Amino acid sequence: MDQGENEVLTRTDRGTPCGELMRRYWQPAALSEELPAGGPPLPVRLLGEDLVMFRDGRGRPGLLGVHCSHRGADLSYGRLEDGGLRCIYHGWLYDIEGRCLDQPGEPGGGEHRDAIRQPAYPCREKSGVIFAYMGPGEPPLLPHYDWLTVPDDHVAPAKLFSECNYLQGNEGNIDIFHNNYLHFMKRDLSAMSETEVQGIRDRFGDVERVSGRGPSPGTERTHAQLLDLGIRICKVRRMDAERSYIRAATFVLPSMTVIPGGSINWHVPIDDTHHWKYIITFSREKALDKETATMRASEWAPAPDYRPLVGKANRYGQDRSLMQDQVYCGIDYPNPIQDLCVVEGAGRVQDRTNEHLVESDVPVVASRKVLMKAIRDVQEGIDPPHVIRDPEANRFPQIVATFGVIPSATPWQDHLEQLVSEGQGWQTLATR
Ligand code: FES
Ligand SMILES: [Fe+2]
Structure with missing residues (x-):
């Protein structure tokens, strides 16, 4: 194997050949036990990306980019409230799909907040594992492996x-x-x-x-x-x-x-x-x-x-x-x-x-x-x-x-x- 092939198979950041392959599959992102109901947001690093996992008001896991879309604060320190994850810097509130639901410092809670999309990856939870899909387009089916x-x-x-x-x-x-x-x-x-x-x-x-x-x-x-x-x-x-x-x-x-x-x-x-x-x-x-x-x-x-x-x-x-x-x-x-x-x-x-x-x-x-x-x-x-x-x-x-x-x-x-x-x-x- 030459060095070029070795790099192709081992590098998985976004935009690399193998990184793009890895992002076509559901991947384990955490164990369910790491994210107990009511527990704190979980910092997650996956495929070279820094992320935060949390459960929304209905207990559903979400995975967002860790840096707040406003001014980049670390959302893993955020507050779990009003059904989502609220940044502690200026209070922006996100749901598991990355929508910004509230910008409390702005008139009307932020008239342009719909223009904000925090990076967000869909999650599925089964058999004590939380999976994430970090690729483009419609996620494929979660494979029905026997386990x-x-x-x-x-x-x-x-x-x-x-x-x-x-x-x-x-x-x-x-x-x-x-x-x-x-x-x-x-x-x-x-x-x-x-x-x-x-x-x-x-x-x-x-x-x-x-x-x-x-x-x-x-x-x-x-x-x-x-x-x-x-x-x-x-x-x-x-x-x-x-x-x-x-x-x-x-x-x-x-x-x-x-x-x-x-x-x-x-x-x-x-x-x-x-x-x-x-x-x-x-x-x-x-x-x-x-x-x-x-x-x-x-x-x-x-x-x-x-x-x-x-x-x-x-x-x-x-x-x-x-x-x-x-x-x-x-x-x-x-x-x-x-x-x-x-x-x-x-x-x-x-x-x-x-x-x-x-x-x-x-x-x-x-x-x-x-x-x-x-x-x-x-x-x-x-x-x-x-x-x-x-x-x-x-x-x-x-x-x-x-x-x-x-x-x-x-x-x-x-x-x-x-x-x-x-x-x-x-x-x-x-x-x-
Ligand atoms: S940096 Fe998060 S609300 Fe301002
Ligand atoms: Fe072995």
């Missing part, structure tokens, strides 16, 4: 502040091979029941590969398949002559990846050198024990700022004494912290001109091509893929997130297509 169609108590959303460009975080999900190393935890097999050991044997082929490190050389292949909405990612590990272990995920434009086990990672640019990693867990079948699910995240990235408790400043809590026989990477924290070490470690914006990509990076390369093509679509004035306007097209059975053992004679593509045709491609917590 946005179940009751709110089936979903546990969390977020993690990340000090690097969104693309690094996003590519970390698509880079499915790294699980074998970065997240490898040596299991104490002697403490397990025979059934548990058998389960590991079924899943990984033999226990030595689990209690050793990663796959045996040459036994695993990583694949990518282009879809309309992104790419399907699959790794296949030959266990023996008859059986293969597979693990499949789906990258969905512009920056979401669906991971086996009911988890979704969505990387939203704050600006070019920071992003939010939204981590969403859900179940189709049952309410989640939210306390457990969100506590897990709040232990290592607590509200209100969702900064990780271990990070670059304290070397991500790495304990080298664990590396020999317990935690491969020495970072005895959940996967998102281990991921953070390696994606932030590549620099604020990774220099991709220095990479040496190999066969297991095929999905990463494919994802860049899909993004580049989508950017060109926007430049040519057409909707990029996965901008949904037809309600009939607002369903996504082609998303797969699964793992398991299949007969080695069955091509992985056929196996996944079979799951899709049965409506079983996307396995969540309760079905795994």
